Amino acid sequence: MSMPWRRGMSASRRMSSPRTSSGCRGGRSEPRIRAAFAQGTHRFDIVGYSAAREALGGSVRSGSFSAGGFLWAIICRLQAPTPAAGQCGLASISLELSKNATSKDIVAMASLRIDQSNRTGQFPSAVWRSQEAKTFGARSMSPVAWELAVPDAFQNHESRYVMDDCLTIHCTVEVLQQELQQQDSTAIKNCLVLVPPAPSISQDFYNLLRERRSPKPDVTFILEDDGTEVQAHKLLLAMRSPVFRAQFLRGDMKERSARRLKISGLTASAFRAMLYFIYTDEQPTPNRRRCPVAMAQDLLVAADLYDLERLRLMCEKVLSESIDVGNVMTTLMLAHGRHSCQQLEASCIEFLVSDPDVYDTVEATEEYKELEKTCPSFINEITKKVAKTAVSHHRSPSTSSCTNNGSKMTTRSVSKYTPSVMMSGTHEFTIQCLSAMRKTHGVGQYIRSSSFQVGGYEWTIEVFPSGHKEDITESIGIFIRPFIHDDDTKVEASVTLKPIDPTGELPPFPRRIFTHVYAGRNCESWGWPKFIIAKYANTHYVGHDGSFTLQCQVEVPTESCTSGTIGVGTIVTVPPSNMAWHLEQLFAREEGSDVKFLVEDSEICAHGLVIATRSPVLHEAVESASSKDHVRIDVISSMAFKAMLHFIYTDELPRVDDLVHMVGDITTMAGEMLVAACRFRLERMKRLCINLLAEKVTTVLSALTTAKVARRHNCPELEEYCRQYMSLPHLTSKVTETCINLFLES
Numbered sequence: 001m002s003m004p005w006r007r008g009m010s011a012s013r014r015m016s017s018p019r020t021s022s023g024c025r026g027g028r029s030e031p032r033i034r035a036a037f038a039q040g041t042h043r044f045d046i047v048g049y050s051a052a053r054e055a056l057g058g059s060v061r062s063g064s065f066s067a068g069g070f071l072w073a074i075i076c077r078l079q080a081p082t083p084a085a086g087q088c089g090l091a092s093i094s095l096e097l098s099k100n101a102t103s104k105d106i107v108a109m110a111s112l113r114i115d116q117s118n119r120t121g122q123f124p125s126a127v128w129r130s131q132e133a134k135t136f137g138a139r140s141m142s143p144v145a146w147e148l149a150v151p152d153a154f155q156n157h158e159s160r161y162v163m164d165d166c167l168t169i170h171c172t173v174e175v176l177q178q179e180l181q182q183q184d185s186t187a188i189k190n191c192l193v194l195v196p197p198a199p200s201i202s203q204d205f206y207n208l209l210r211e212r213r214s215p216k217p218d219v220t221f222i223l224e225d226d227g228t229e230v231q232a233h234k235l236l237l238a239m240r241s242p243v244f245r246a247q248f249l250r251g252d253m254k255e256r257s258a259r260r261l262k263i264s265g266l267t268a269s270a271f272r273a274m275l276y277f278i279y280t281d282e283q284p285t286p287n288r289r290r291c292p293v294a295m296a297q298d299l300l301v302a303a304d305l306y307d308l309e310r311l312r313l314m315c316e317k318v319l320s321e322s323i324d325v326g327n328v329m330t331t332l333m334l335a336h337g338r339h340s341c342q343q344l345e346a347s348c349i350e351f352l353v354s355d356p357d358v359y360d361t362v363e364a365t366e367e368y369k370e371l372e373k374t375c376p377s378f379i380n381e382i383t384k385k386v387a388k389t390a391v392s393h394h395r396s397p398s399t400s401s402c403t404n405n406g407s408k409m410t411t412r413s414v415s416k417y418t419p420s421v422m423m424s425g426t427h428e429f430t431i432q433c434l435s436a437m438r439k440t441h442g443v444g445q446y447i448r449s450s451s452f453q454v455g456g457y458e459w460t461i462e463v464f465p466s467g468h469k470e471d472i473t474e475s476i477g478i479f480i481r482p483f484i485h486d487d488d489t490k491v492e493a494s495v496t497l498k499p500i501d502p503t504g505e506l507p508p509f510p511r512r513i514f515t516h517v518y519a520g521r522n523c524e525s526w527g528w529p530k531f532i533i534a535k536y537a538n539t540h541y542v543g544h545d546g547s548f549t550l551q552c553q554v555e556v557p558t559e560s561c562t563s564g565t566i567g568v569g570t571i572v573t574v575p576p577s578n579m580a581w582h583l584e585q586l587f588a589r590e591e592g593s594d595v596k597f598l599v600e601d602s603e604i605c606a607h608g609l610v611i612a613t614r615s616p617v618l619h620e621a622v623e624s625a626s627s628k629d630h631v632r633i634d635v636i637s638s639m640a641f642k643a644m645l646h647f648i649y650t651d652e653l654p655r656v657d658d659l660v661h662m663v664g665d666i667t668t669m670a671g672e673m674l675v676a677a678c679r680f681r682l683e684r685m686k687r688l689c690i691n692l693l694a695e696k697v698t699t700v701l702s703a704l705t706t707a708k709v710a711r712r713h714n715c716p717e718l719e720e721y722c723r724q725y726m727s728l729p730h731l732t733s734k735v736t737e738t739c740i741n742l743f744l745e746s
Contacts, residue, residue, distance in 0.1 A: 038175045040067025044074050049167040053078040053089030064098065068175025070106060071098040075145065076169070088155045094145045095173065097136050098488070106136040107176040110146070114154050114161045114169055123160050126151035133176070193694045193721045196687040199651040201579055201614070202280040205236065208613050209279040215609050219248075220260045221271065228268035232275055235609045239586050240278045240579070241306045249592050250450070265305070270298035274306065281579035283314045293322045297334055304338055310575060312340060317572040320347045328352065329367050332382060333375075343572065349382070353390045424555045425454035428500065429461050434548040437465040438534060443473055448589060455556025457482040457491055460589075463550070468529040476534050479527030480552065483585065485578060487520040494555040499532060502543035521581075522655065583610065583649040595622055596629045602638040606645055614648045617680045636679070640672035647677075647685045653692065667696050671709045678713055690718045697725050 044062040046052060052060060062074040077091040095110050111129040128151040136144055154161055161167065207213070209232075217231035237244035247255050263271060273284035273295065286295040296318035303312035319331050320343075332348045335341035352359050362368055372379050429449040431437055437447060441464075449461040459482050468477035480495050494515045501509075516526045532541075542548050586592070586607065593605040608628065612619040625631040633641060646654045653673065656666065670692045677686035693710075697703045703722040710718035725731070 038068035039172065040065055040072065040175075041170065041172045042072070042074065044076075044169045044171065046076065046167040046169070048165055049089070049162055050165050053080060061096075067173040068106070068108070070100065070175065072096060072173055073098065074169065074171050088150070088158050090150050090154065090158070090167070092147055093150055093169065094147045095171065096143050096145045097140075098143055100136055100138060100140045100144075103138050105138050107133050108136065108146075109133050109174045110148055111172045112148060112151060112169060113172075114151060114167070116160050123157070124153065126153035126161060128152075193717050194687040194690050196691070197684045199580075200684070201583070201651050202282060202577070204613050205279040205579075206276075208233070208236075208609075209275060215612050218259065221263050222260060223266065223268045223271060224262055224264045225267050230268065230271055230275065232278075233609055235586075235592050235607060236279060238592065239582050241308055243306045266302055267298060270295075270302050273299055274302040274308070274311070277308065277311045277314075281310070281577040283311075292318060293327055296322075297330065300334060300341070304340060309340075310578065313572055313574045316341065316344045317574055319344055320572050323348060323351045325358065325361050325365065328362060329365070329371060333371070333378070336378060336381075349385050349389050352382075352386050359386065422555050422557050423455040424553065425452060425459075426551060426553045427452040427459070427461070428549055428551050429463070430547050430549045431463060431465070433546040434465060434534075434542055435538065435546065441465050443467050443470055446477075446479075450589070450591070451483070454554040455491070455493075457484065457556065459483075459552075459554055461550065461552055462525055462527075464529075465534070472529055474534055475530040476532050476537060477527070477529045478531040478550065479525035480554070481523060481525040482518050484518065484521050484523055485575070485581070487522070489520065491518045491523075492516070492557060493518065495527075496553040496555075497528075497531070498551055499537065499541040500549040500551055501541065502547075502549075506540060580650040580652065584646070586610070587645065587649040594628060595631060597641065598630055598632045599636060599638040599641045604638065604642060604645065610649060615680055615682065618648070636676055637672055639669065640676050643669070643673050644676040644680065644682070644685065647673075647682065647688075651684065653685070653688050656692075667693065667702065667705065667709075670696065674709070674713055674715075690715055694718060694721050697722060700726060700731055 042062060042065040046060060059075050059077045061076075064071045064073050066072070073096045075094040075096055077094075078089055079091045080089065093112060097106065097108075100106050109130050112127065114126040116123045116125065128149050130148070134146050136146075212231065215233070217233055219232055219234050219237075221230045221232065222228075223230065234244070234248040238248040239245070249256070266274075273286075276282070276284045277299075284295070284299065286292050296315040300312060300315040300319070302308070303315060319334075323331060328348050328351055332345060335345040335348065352362060368379075427449070431447060441447065443466050444464065445466065446462040446464045449463075451458040451460050453459070459480060462479045462481070464477035464479075467473035467475055468479075478497060480497075482491050482493070484491060492515070494513065496511075496513045498509045498512060512528060512531065514526065518524075518526070537548060587610075590605040593607050595606045595608045595611060597604045597606060608619075608622060611622060621633065622628060622631050643654050646652075670689050674686060674689040674693070676682075677689055690710075693706050697706050703725045707719050707722035710716070710722065
């Protein structure tokens with residue numbers, strides 16, 4: 001059986017700043033410091049407690065919660081109860097800090113409380129409090145656990161605290177904060193050889209939206225509300241919204257070719273604001289006559305309709321921070337029935353129970369009275385949730401809202417442990433004319449399937465028809481990977497793969513299955529370099545039409561616990577912009593591409609819209625070509641051109657490890673990319689290449705080589721950097737010796 005292997009190199013490390021002989025100067029003044037406490041409380045429900053302690057013999061983990069601006073989690077180690085353990089199935093409780101990326105230590109206190117199950121007050125709660133503060137070190141990028149103590153009362157009388165086979169643990173974390181009241185000093189930072197211009201993707205696509213310049217919009221939306229017409233570009237919409245992608249790239253011919261579409265349920269201002277977000281990935285700003293809350297309410301509907309998760313969170317953040325007596329019922333109606341808006345609904349409920357006078361005032365409003373008449377079931381449901389939350393607060397750990405001087409800030413959250421569930425999905429990938437693909441795709445070149453969703457992640461299949469490497473060209477290699485949006489996420493998956501028998505008469509294909517944990521956004525593909533011999537595939541699994549079909553089943557276990565915030569003061573976290581990632585995926589998938597570059601012996605697909613928006617010089621080359629299917633680019637290597645396209649799509653250079661994988665010598669590749677950046681007038685890319693070359697100056701020989709490149713391409717700053725490096729005292733003798741050797745060898 002062929003064993004699964006990883007494909008590609010490990011994730012790239014962060015590029016260090018180049019050394020320089022002169023630092024950045026700055027003054028220093030003493031800031032005034034005020035101490036403050038930030039408090040977070042979390043309720044962790046362990047459902048199926050008795051079964052979990054018998055079966056697991058390991059740990060269960062709460063959902064992450066916030067306290068003091070940091071993420072924490074509760075970890076409970078369970079064990080089968082034994083007389084030696086005092087019949088207690090809870091072996092230990094730990095508090096885990098996910099990471100501390102700041103330059104200062106974190107000082108925290110913690111407490112635990114477990115209430116009795118019958119809530120009669122007959123027995124006291126099991127309580128534990130830390131006697132001393134715990135210090136978590138600065139710049140710790142890995143999780144750090146602090147083992148707390150299982151309350152004595154619980155250890156001696158476990159059965160008192162478990163109800164309906166559910167154990168509930170309340171944890172309170174207090175983080176000491178020091179707020180700088182005044183800071184006049186200039187931060188000292190490392191100096192680059194050349195400071196690159198800021199990324200301009202957002203501004204470039206905003207200009208495309210605002211100026212309606214070439215390429216012209218290819219779809220017009222008619223708002224049924226007032227007949228307003230709004231123009232846009234299908235490719236941008238499809239790249240950013242799964243709903244538009246299904247319509248414009250994967251729909252039937254009629255949908256894909258439609259030039260005019262009617263939109264209902266949205267106002268023209270809301271639709272234009274949504275387009276602004278799609279083109280820029282920035283939060284729309286209302287004009288002076290528009291209320292930010294009203295705009296956020298309209299945009300929340302649009303975000304939900306077109307599956308724009310980041311825009312939805314932006315709107316939730318505005319609405320959560322703006323809840324008052326006058327808008328709470330409107331916001332509740334908006335969130336009601338929307339599964340993705342549970343956090344917003346919980347914030348509204350929390351506001352209603354925050355004070356008896358608040359609820360009485362809301363009940364007296366005309367809006368509430370109107371809803372009682374028109375939507376009695378809605379009011380009844382809200383009333384039940386308010387009552388349930390009020391009871392929960394009566395039992396929850398003692399917390400306080402922000403005091404008048406702001407010395408204590410509190411967040412509340414809840415998570416629940418439930419048995420894991422296996423999510424499964426099957427995708428069939430058909431390659432038309434396999435024999436032709438082996439001729440057009442060389443060794444190491446792959447065909448990528450469209451993405452499919454399993455377990456909340458998008459997955460793709462990569463097929464190497466002519467082999468993954470030179471020594472296995474007779475085999476077809478197949479790899480699978482998910483798209484993960486951040487570096488902290490790990491996804492465990494079991495993958496089963498087989499070719500489809502076109503006749504239905506062949507014996508079962510040998511079982512191909514692996515289980516692998518994919519880690520972070522730069523996770524590597526995993527699969528089989530020798531999945532099937534190409535000759536055998538042609539004779540047994542290729543249909544009469546020449547097609548070859550693979551069936552891939554992916555199984556992903558769900559998380560064992562989920563977290564949903566229920567507290568006033570909890571901040572809705574908006575993730576960072578992912579527009580560059582969307583563009584990178586668009587380039588990688590080649591979906592909707594309409595330009596084909598011929599560079600050396602390679603055909604490289606791209607999108608004319610992106611090229612025109614991001615690189616006017618390259619766009620001129622496309623426009624002057626006789627055909628967009630044959631845009632020849634000379635005097636540049638295909639690897640350097642692909643790297644330049646990667647920059648055009650993402651505003652960043654390819655990962656360092658990817659560059660090494662391409663050519664082996666990073667300095668040579670950086671030099672070629674510098675040539676491309678100069679030729680196509682990409683100033684940010686040019687400066688990034690210069691800094692990358694400077695970073696790789698680690699020996700006298702590399703300094704001489706880089707200085708030569710700098711002079712050839714008129715980069716005086718880089719040449720001066722190399723000269724300063726070679727003038728360091730401990731290198732002076734080596735410079736003379738190296739120069740003599742180079743002179744003798746030339």
